[in-house]
Amino acid sequence: MSLFPTYSRYEITPVKGEGAYLYDVNGKRYLDFASGIGVTNLGHCHPRVTQKVEKQLQNLWHVSNLFPIQIQEEVAKQLCELSQMGAVFFCNSGAEANEAAFKLARKWGSEARLIKEPKIITFESSFHGRTLATLTATGQNKVKTGFAPYPEGFITIPFQDFERLKRITGSQVVAVCLELVQGEGGVRPCDRSFVQELAAWCKERNILLMIDEVQTGMGRTGELFAFQAYEIEPDIFTLAKGLGNGMPVGAMLAKEKLKPIFGPGSHGSTFGGNPLAMAAAQAVLEEMSQPLFLQKVKEKGQYFLQALHEACGQKDGVKEIRGLGLMVGIEMDHPVAPVIKELLEQGLIAISAGEKVIRFLPPLVVTMEQIDEAVEIIQQVLGKKKQHVLIS
Numbered sequence: 001m002s003l004f005p006t007y008s009r010y011e012i013t014p015v016k017g018e019g020a021y022l023y024d025v026n027g028k029r030y031l032d033f034a035s036g037i038g039v040t041n042l043g044h045c046h047p048r049v050t051q052k053v054e055k056q057l058q059n060l061w062h063v064s065n066l067f068p069i070q071i072q073e074e075v076a077k078q079l080c081e082l083s084q085m086g087a088v089f090f091c092n093s094g095a096e097a098n099e100a101a102f103k104l105a106r107k108w109g110s111e112a113r114l115i116k117e118p119k120i121i122t123f124e125s126s127f128h129g130r131t132l133a134t135l136t137a138t139g140q141n142k143v144k145t146g147f148a149p150y151p152e153g154f155i156t157i158p159f160q161d162f163e164r165l166k167r168i169t170g171s172q173v174v175a176v177c178l179e180l181v182q183g184e185g186g187v188r189p190c191d192r193s194f195v196q197e198l199a200a201w202c203k204e205r206n207i208l209l210m211i212d213e214v215q216t217g218m219g220r221t222g223e224l225f226a227f228q229a230y231e232i233e234p235d236i237f238t239l240a241k242g243l244g245n246g247m248p249v250g251a252m253l254a255k256e257k258l259k260p261i262f263g264p265g266s267h268g269s270t271f272g273g274n275p276l277a278m279a280a281a282q283a284v285l286e287e288m289s290q291p292l293f294l295q296k297v298k299e300k301g302q303y304f305l306q307a308l309h310e311a312c313g314q315k316d317g318v319k320e321i322r323g324l325g326l327m328v329g330i331e332m333d334h335p336v337a338p339v340i341k342e343l344l345e346q347g348l349i350a351i352s353a354g355e356k357v358i359r360f361l362p363p364l365v366v367t368m369e370q371i372d373e374a375v376e377i378i379q380q381v382l383g384k385k386k387q388h389v390l391i392s
């Protein structure tokens with residue numbers, strides 16, 4: 001193999017995807033409750049996305065941001081209307097979207113508050129990406145080891161520790177950055193009271209509230225953006241994963257007051273917001289704006305959680321079942337790698353979130369019957385817990 005061994009990969013090779021199903025090279029069918037780590041939110045090869053991208057493929061692929069790109073402006077306008085934001089910067093991934101957010105916050109700090117050594121507060125167990133700045137912001141040592149020296153200007157504090165936050169506020173703090181449901185950190189939804197208190201506190205002190213919606217955004221939690229579920233208004237938020245349903249695209253959105261901070265030459269991306277990526281994003285937004293789409297996600301999320309509680313809540317080794325919308329985790333009291341392997345053998349694709357949480361990110365178009373099918377497999381596999389502990 002000529003690839004860097006950066007990933008420990010599953011033992012199957014998918015070659016075709018259709019809705020909630022993946023098919024491997026041998027023709028075996030899998031129920032895909034990972035969605036490419038929360039990306040194919042509309043399922044594999046969604047007809048509306050495929051058609052729109054196919055049409056764009058025949059017309060224009062790429063011109064760069066040296067030119068106005070009509071479809072980019074349309075998607076930006078739609079995203080702003082849906083989120084009450086003032087401006088969008090398009091890039092290609094979640095890490096890049098967060099980098100853009102950090103840069104925007106620093107520049108705002110320097111221009112609007114004359115801050116020379118800006119600090120951005122982040123939380124333990126968070127995940128914000130793998131670039132140097134985003135891994136520094138990430139509250140997990142496993143992504144940092146070996147990559148020092150780290151960029152300055154990030155302070156990581158315990159998850160949801162508001163008292164600690166209050167103690168560190170120097171006048172140099174420009175932003176607080178958080179995921180409303182920590183994804184990689186173990187599917188941990190923030191408490192509503194913490195989030196609302198934090199939002200009010202940031203506003204009072206003229207500190208930017210930055211929400212990383214790379215995993216929680218695009219319908220995953222039952223609202224288009226998770227901050228809508230928490231009824232807060234961030235100053236900046238970031239998107240990627242589900243925005244293109246598999247077409248690589250990221251976005252950083254900010255309030256109108258921050259728009260002039262990123263003037264000409266301040267930031268850029270060759271590919272960011274190119275017509276192909278925008279065609280996919282436009283189709284995704286059209287589909288998610290259909291009446292009842294998000295309502296159904298909420299219903300399916302509640303149904304899935306409830307079914308898991310009933311089927312698996314009392315099983316040996318299960319510590320907690322939690323989630324929001326169709327972002328669901330089962331925390332076990334032992335490593336879950338062998339469980340995930342067995343789920344795969346039984347035809348269900350899941351992923352881990354940290355060492356001890358099984359994470360489910362089914363496509364938002366999943367049916368109740370497919371949820372039943374998944375719960376049945378999970379129940380069976382968790383029933384064999386003793387075997388897992390022995391081989392783990």
Ligand SMILES: Cc1ncc(COP(=O)(O)O)c(C=O)c1O
Pocket residue numbers: 037093094095096098127128129130179183184212213214215216240241
């Ligand atoms: C919350 C969050 N932020 C940022 C990222 C990084 O995104 P990407 O891998 O597209 O750079 C991820 C990826 O899992 C994520 O879950």
